[in-house]
Amino acid sequence: MSALPRLLADIGGTNARFALSIDGAIHASTILTCNQYPHFEQAVQAYLDSQLAQYGRPREAAFAIAAPIVGDSVAMTNHTWHFSVAALRARLSLQRLIVLNDFTALAMSLRYLPAAELHQIGGGKPAPNAPIALLGAGTGLGVSGLIPHGMHWVPLQGEGGHVTMGASDAREAAVLEVLRPRFAHISAERLLSGPGLVLLYEALCAVDGASSSLLQPADVSERGLNGSDAQCRGALDLFCAMFGTVAGNLVLTLGAHGGVYIGGGIVPRLGDFFANSRFRQRFEAKGRYADYLAPVPAYVINSALPAFVGLVHAFDDPGPRVESRL
Numbered sequence: 001m002s003a004l005p006r007l008l009a010d011i012g013g014t015n016a017r018f019a020l021s022i023d024g025a026i027h028a029s030t031i032l033t034c035n036q037y038p039h040f041e042q043a044v045q046a047y048l049d050s051q052l053a054q055y056g057r058p059r060e061a062a063f064a065i066a067a068p069i070v071g072d073s074v075a076m077t078n079h080t081w082h083f084s085v086a087a088l089r090a091r092l093s094l095q096r097l098i099v100l101n102d103f104t105a106l107a108m109s110l111r112y113l114p115a116a117e118l119h120q121i122g123g124g125k126p127a128p129n130a131p132i133a134l135l136g137a138g139t140g141l142g143v144s145g146l147i148p149h150g151m152h153w154v155p156l157q158g159e160g161g162h163v164t165m166g167a168s169d170a171r172e173a174a175v176l177e178v179l180r181p182r183f184a185h186i187s188a189e190r191l192l193s194g195p196g197l198v199l200l201y202e203a204l205c206a207v208d209g210a211s212s213s214l215l216q217p218a219d220v221s222e223r224g225l226n227g228s229d230a231q232c233r234g235a236l237d238l239f240c241a242m243f244g245t246v247a248g249n250l251v252l253t254l255g256a257h258g259g260v261y262i263g264g265g266i267v268p269r270l271g272d273f274f275a276n277s278r279f280r281q282r283f284e285a286k287g288r289y290a291d292y293l294a295p296v297p298a299y300v301i302n303s304a305l306p307a308f309v310g311l312v313h314a315f316d317d318p319g320p321r322v323e324s325r326l
Helices: 042-055 085-091 101-114 170-182 194-210 217-226 230-254 281-282 287-293 305-316
Strands: 006-011 013-020 023-035 061-063 073-075 082-084 096-101 118-120 131-136 139-148 150-155 262-263 297-300 322-324
Touching: 006 042, 006 101, 006 305, 013 042, 013 281, 013 305, 023 305, 042 073, 042 082, 061 101, 061 150, 061 305, 073 170, 082 085, 085 096, 085 139, 085 322, 101 131, 101 139, 101 150, 101 262, 101 305, 131 170, 131 230, 131 322, 139 230, 139 262, 150 297, 194 230, 217 230, 230 262, 230 287, 281 287, 281 297
Parallel strands: 006 061, 061 096, 131 262, 262 297
Antiparallel strands: 006 013, 013 023, 073 082, 096 322, 118 297, 131 139, 139 150
16 A cells, blocks of 8 residues: 555545545545536545645545446536546646546445444345445446456446336336336436435326425435325335345346345435335345345445445456556
């Protein structure tokens, strides 16, 4: 590990989290609101300006971005920020800049998270040296995995949150029919995200013939958890069940007997509601492959800043990224 500070950033569609890594330890973590800065570089510079006097200017950086990382040009899916990796490195006077998908970075953290920060929901013990699945809902739906390869573990980079969302029962089918005229494609992210909670609530109001209010995702969660609104409660119930469907699909796809890890901003906040929901039942509801999924443990990540753990290791561990060097 370098004794010089390294700049870390975990950028979602709503919040930009920054920190400095010194000899692998995290310092000066700060959360900025994305909408307060028209351009990504302005948010980065605002953070650096607040830390320069104490820590000096970093020469290396690793950024986790909620966006597909396929080349030098990066454009966020759920925000307006976009930039060139090489140009940003030059403007920030960095010698090295690594840019990863945010869930690729989170996948890189999984083997280093302490057991006390993981809440297991069902299943047994993870199979050793088996693939690991990862997904999490926030402003969008992130999906990744961790695959053993010789002496290394290779994180996956993909856009699995945009797979097509199907219905598993009549009520889910009714919800999708309400939403179908509004969207050419109903992805998993469309429903399993903060905005998706609102869509589920509005669709249930239409299905049930109830009047709807203009709510934010936090309103749906709060009213659903306290039981003050039947359609909000129903939206949370559908969210957890459909999340189980998608998680089970991911484990089948990856053969992830090493477990499925759940991050993002929504599920950890649901606490016991999620643990007691239909998530696990739906996760295993795969017909002939129910016995295949039953032993697979699911873990809710309760770490404060887990992506930073992955970013610290991104400087040395292999994995998909775009990198610019001086």
